[in-house]
Amino acid sequence: MTDLRRRTFLARGMAAAGAAGLTAACSQLPIGKRPPQMYTLTPKSTYPADLPEAPWQLAVERPSAPAGLSSARIAVAREPLTLDYYAGxxxxxxxxxxVQRLLIESFENSNRIIGVGRDGVSFRSDFTLKVELREFQAEYFDGAEIPTINVRVNVKMVQMPQRTITASQGFETKRPAPSNRMSDIVHTFDAALGIVLRDVVVWTLRLS
Structure with missing residues (x-):
């Protein structure tokens, strides 16, 4: 076999192998599957002018939550005893x-606290804020066609290092969405959570 024929034969073989590999790879890809549309929410940045300054450092724990809410999926409830998720x-x-990240950023945006960060980060906190996320879903109760967004948290101030609870408070906001469009639903989540974030920050700093 001449060098030219040998090179042509090898080239055809490599092309055939590459095509076979591409076909096999394509056959493993899910057909009709698209990644979900991702959404985020925003921290609070506006507060009362008379908000006091806190001369202490605060650690914010990762909120505890029911298993159904400990997810990146956007929760929706059509009855009080059921929980589902929006598709896509x-x-x-x-x-x-x-919620932990947005709460920390909201404290930082107040410019009224010496230091705030995640629990477990290497800084010495005077207090720890324990957070429980109890409601964080869109609700279509009583046959409603447009949801109401429900955000509810309970927080506890724990003095360190004694780990003594010094104060506890619940915060809840229910806000109807203007329509059933996903963009409107997410904006309503943002507004409802924003009210709760602001109230938690104000309540915490006024304990000083």
């Missing part, structure tokens, strides 16, 4: 992590 959409992080 998700938060950028699971709900407890997202």
């Amino acid at each position: 959409v998700a938060w950028v992080d699971d709900a407890p992590n997202m």
Whole structure:
């Protein structure tokens, strides 16, 4: 076999092998599957002018939550005893992590606290804020066609290092969405969570 014929034979063989590999790889890809549309929410940045300054450092724990809310999927309830999820959409992080991050940023945006960070980060906190995420879903109760967004948390101030609970408070906001469009639902989540974030920050700083 001449060098030219040998090179042509090898080239055809490599092309055939590559095509076979591409076909096998394509056959493993899910057909009709698209990644979910990702959504995020925003921290609070506006507060009363008379908000006091806190001369202490605060650690914010990752919120505890029921298993159904410890997810990046956007929860929806059509009856009080059921929980489901919107299809094809998700938060950028699971709900407890997202709420923790936004709460820390909201404290930072107040410019009224010496230091705030995640629990477990290497800084010495004077207090720890324990957070429980109890409601974080869109509700279509009583046959409603447009949802009401329900956000409810309970928080406890724990003095360190004694780990003594010094105060506890619940915060809840229910806000109807303007329509059943996903963009309107997410904006309503943002507004409802924003009210709760602001109230938690104000309540916490006024304990000083």
